[in-house]
Amino acid sequence: MSKQQPGLSTRAVHSGNDVDQKMVTRAKSLPIYETSVFVYESLAQVDDFLAGNPDNYMYTRLGNPNTAALETLVCELEGGEAALFSASGMAAISAALLGRLSAGDHLVASRELYGTTQSLIEKELARFGISATLVDINDLAAVEAAITPNTRLIYTETASNPLVRISDVPGLAQLAKARDLKLVVDNTFLSPALYQPLADGADLVLHSTTKYLNGHSDATGGVIVGDAEWVAQARRFQINSGGSASPFEAWLTFRGAKTLALRMRAHSDNAQQLAEALEAHPKVAKVHYPGLPSHPDHERAKRLFRKGYSGMLSFTLEGGLEEVDTLIQGLQRTAFAPSLAGVASSITHPGKTSHRALSAETLSSLDIHDGTIRVSVGIEDAQDIVADFIGALDRL
Secondary structure, eight states: OOOOOOOOHHHHHHTTTTTTHHHOOOOSSSOOOOOOOOSSHHHHHHHHHTTTOOOOOSTEEEEEHHHHHEEEHHHHHOOOEEEEEEEEHHHHHHHHTTTOOTTTTTTETTTTOHHHHHHIIIIIITTOOOOOEEEEETTTTHHHHOTTTTEEEEEESBBBBTTTOOHHHHHHHHHHTTTTTTTEEOOOTTTTOOOOOOGTHHHHHHTTTTTTTTTTSSSOOEEEOOOOHHHEEEEHHHHTTTTTHHHHHHHHHHHHHHHHHHHHHHHHHHHHHHHHHTTTOEEEEEEEESSSTTSSTHHHHHHHHHHHOEEEEEEESSSHHHHHHHHHHHSOOEEEOOOOOOSSOOOOOOOTTTTTOOHHHHHHHTTTTTTEEEEESSSSSOOOOOOOOHHHHHHH
């Protein structure tokens, strides 16, 4: 009697599923493990997973080969003990802070943080009894004065948004160590291709991988890297709160990161040329780029960043919002997009996007004005980027 063939639905569900189990494909590039769950053959394999075998997986919210591969890569790039990939930059920041801090704890942070990070600290963490003091992070005396008996960490960004002010990471690390505190550094604007804060004493580094690590504006994610104990605390929080990233986002970021060093060289070279051209234009009141001698942190940037100053800059027009809008519409190749670090150049208006929630007085105190524009300089040919901006400025 011939064996009855399974029904079509049964065959559709089960056929081909054993390919990954039967053989190693020897694929040159990392496959995408787009699965929510992994199959076990015995209870012993469950015990093996729960014992912490990093090569065993159960459920993608808990771990996945794609996220593990990216975490390994970022550890290598930043020189950390462990890493955790998250669904977004803010998910990574939330895991880092809420995985570590408890009610009654206090942190000292830069007053020039990314707007959503500041909102997380001042609105969300405050609801859980975690307080913060925002200071001029490069005034080390002000940082020290803000430290209380309940302070647990200092939080800063390698380069601020949008004025690219450069933090004194070595100085902050020395201060943190002397006061038995931890130092967290958001390194998104520089990337590990240009700077590794852990080597200068930071305890934990953050990235919105949506930006330079991915580099192609097609994946959202975040990562923390550094102290293994801290990363484990953040991982526990992320597993419990649901901030895990998808395998496909991890795969896209992993692929994009392979060209990071090449891209950062091009971003930096192009930004330097554009910054110099903008500074020479009569319609531009001020340019903020650490590669320019006119930038207040130029000397610090030269000491810390030996391979380039990144592709982020900002400039302020002599006119206001009307002139900004005219410039936006006059650019031929540069998109108005409220994100950064893709291969294509883009601009945004901080006052209307990232810093919209701040008062006019606060914006002015930060040297952010109606005419201030942030530029993410891409990897196009430098002469074409410069020509686009100079042409649009000439037509104002």
